[in-house]
Each structure stands twice: as structure tokens, then as C-alpha cells.
Amino acid sequence: MSQTWMIISGKGGVGKSMITSALGVALARRNMSCCCVDMDIGLRNLDMLLGMQNKVVYDVLDVAHKDCKLKYALITHAVHSSLSLLPAAQLGDVNQMDADDMQRIVKKLKKRVGYVLLDAPAGIGRGVENMLPSVDHAILVVTPDDVSIRDAERVIARLEEAGIGRPLLIVNRVIPEMIADGEMYSPQTVAALLDVPLLGYVPDDRAVLAAINRHESFMEQSGSAKDAMERIAQRFLGEFVAMPSFDPPKRGLFSRLRKKNKKKPSTLE
Numbered sequence: 001m002s003q004t005w006m007i008i009s010g011k012g013g014v015g016k017s018m019i020t021s022a023l024g025v026a027l028a029r030r031n032m033s034c035c036c037v038d039m040d041i042g043l044r045n046l047d048m049l050l051g052m053q054n055k056v057v058y059d060v061l062d063v064a065h066k067d068c069k070l071k072y073a074l075i076t077h078a079v080h081s082s083l084s085l086l087p088a089a090q091l092g093d094v095n096q097m098d099a100d101d102m103q104r105i106v107k108k109l110k111k112r113v114g115y116v117l118l119d120a121p122a123g124i125g126r127g128v129e130n131m132l133p134s135v136d137h138a139i140l141v142v143t144p145d146d147v148s149i150r151d152a153e154r155v156i157a158r159l160e161e162a163g164i165g166r167p168l169l170i171v172n173r174v175i176p177e178m179i180a181d182g183e184m185y186s187p188q189t190v191a192a193l194l195d196v197p198l199l200g201y202v203p204d205d206r207a208v209l210a211a212i213n214r215h216e217s218f219m220e221q222s223g224s225a226k227d228a229m230e231r232i233a234q235r236f237l238g239e240f241v242a243m244p245s246f247d248p249p250k251r252g253l254f255s256r257l258r259k260k261n262k263k264k265p266s267t268l269e
């Protein structure tokens with residue numbers, strides 16, 4: 001049976017669109033039919049992350065307003081034929097569609113593909129509220145910092161209130177060296193703080209930005225973020241893939257500074 005997943009975060013800019021596009025590619029590679037829907041109305045970018053920007057003609061608002069049929073707005077990926085994209089409108093805003101429009105579109109998409117991946121706008125505004133009645137499950141994207149974690153707590157509460165239940169967690173932009181130095185939360189710590197199951201983590205990888213600037217998906221090149229997203233897709237599909245755990249930090253946040261000071265005593269002492 002088809003499933004609709006919402007990729008959501010509290011704080012903006014944490015990697016929802018990057019993860020939606022990568023999960024779409026990884027699922028398509030495993031012969032799963034999948035549609036990525038860009039729901040960031042007015043701020044279209046999923047087309048670019050998938051390298052499909054030259055093919056956009058119609059968008060989700062055109063479909064919502066019945067200016068075009070869904071099949072004409074859907075774009076098929078050039079390499080992965082089981083992956084399609086429903087682009088966001090570049091102009092216009094979220095108030096131009098409602099929860100009923102969304103439900104109608106998602107119902108039609110579910111007849112065409114196995115996985116509908118909805119890339120949500122940041123936070124829990126009108127855009128997300130419109131989506132909630134259409135959603136079966138959610139993936140929460142968090143970066144390992146207190147601001148992102150605090151904002152995620154509100155999202156979790158809203159998802160539970162809406163009857164979607166607790167989301168699966170992806171911790172993005174992880175820097176293992178910082179975790180080892182006690183300067184960053186490990187993905188397992190973030191999951192424990194939020195009390196949600198950990199689907200995986202994605203390292204901070206310069207290949208992601210480089211690929212965006214080339215207008216292509218980082219999933220087409222090798223790299224640590226790509227490998228992590230492949231493992232996440234496997235777990236998403238129910239396979240067991242071990243998750244490297246990080247050693248508990250040996251040092252506190254500022255101990256390196258203290259250590260430095262010990263090693264090199266000031267000449268005034």
C-alpha cells in the first residue's frame with residue numbers, strides 16, 4: 001500500500017529538501033516508485049537539488065487550482081524513471097491552497113507511486129497545517145544543536161496532536177571529530193533528548209554544496225553524505241543496517257582550551 005511521508009523540521013535550513021531529494025533517488029535506485037513533492041510554495045528548490053530545474057512547466061498550485069492535470073505537472077527523472085517530482089510554485093504563497101487541495105493531490109499521487117515524499121516548509125505554519133491531514137508518517141530532520149532540537153520538540157508535539165505519531169529522526173550535518181572532542185551532540189544523544197527513533201545521520205559533506213552549485217544531485221557522486229543516505233534508505237525500507245555509534249566524549253566543551261593553556265603557560269606566569 002502506498003505511503004505518504006512528510007519531511008519536516010522546526011528550524012529552517014537544516015536539510016529537509018536535501019534529504020527529500022536524496023531519499024527519492026535512493027528509493028528509485030531500489031526500484032521503488034516514488035514522487036517528491038516540493039511544498040515550499042513560493043520558494044521552489046527541490047527541482048534544483050534533483051537536477052530537474054530545466055523541465056519544470058507546471059507546479060503544485062496549477063494542479064490545486066485545476067489549471068492543469070496532475071500528470072502534466074509531474075516530471076520524470078532523466079536517469080531514475082521510477083522517480084518523479086511535483087514542483088512547488090515559484091510565485092504565490094501557501095494561502096493559495098488548502099488541506100482539501102492537498103488531500104486531493106496526495107490521493108491521486110498514491111494511486112501512481114508507492115512513496116509520496118512531501119518536502120515541508122520550515123516550522124509549523126499554514127503550509128504544514130495544510131499537509132497534516134494527508135500524511136501517514138513523518139521524518140524529522142534536526143541538526144545537532146540546541147536551537148534545532150528545541151524547535152523540533154514543538155514539531156513532535158504537533159505531529160502527535162495531529163494523530164501522526166512520533167516521527168523517525170535524521171540528524172544532519174554531523175561532524176564526527178567535533179563529537180569526539182565533546183563539542184557536538186552525537187546522533188544517539190539527539191535521539192535520546194527528543195525521545196524519537198533514529199533512522200540515521202548524515203555527515204556534513206562539502207560534496208552536498210558542490211553538487212547543488214552544479215545543479216545536480218549529490219547522490220550521483222561518491223561521498224560520505226551519499227553513503228549515509230543509501231544506508232538511511234535501506235533502513236527506511238526495513239533492512240537492518242548497523243549504525244556506527246560514537247564514543248562518549250572524553251573531554252568537555254572547553255577542556256581543550258584548558259589543556260592548551262596547561263601546555264603553554266603564559267610567559268607572564
Ligand SMILES: Nc1ncnc2c1ncn2[C@@H]1O[C@H](COP(=O)(O)OP(=O)(O)OP(=O)(O)O)[C@@H](O)[C@H]1O
Pocket residue numbers: 009011012013014015016017018019040120121122172173174202203204205206208209212225
Ligand atoms: N549534510 C550536509 N553537508 C553539507 N551541507 C549540507 C548538508 N545538508 C544540508 N546542507 C546545506 O544546507 C543548505 C540547506 O539545505 P536544505 O535546503 O536542504 O535545507 P531545508 O531544511 O530544506 O531549508 P528550508 O527550511 O529553507 O526549506 C543547503 O544549501 C546545503 O548546502
Ligand SMILES: [Mg+2]
Pocket residue numbers: 016017018040045119120121
Ligand atoms: Mg527546503
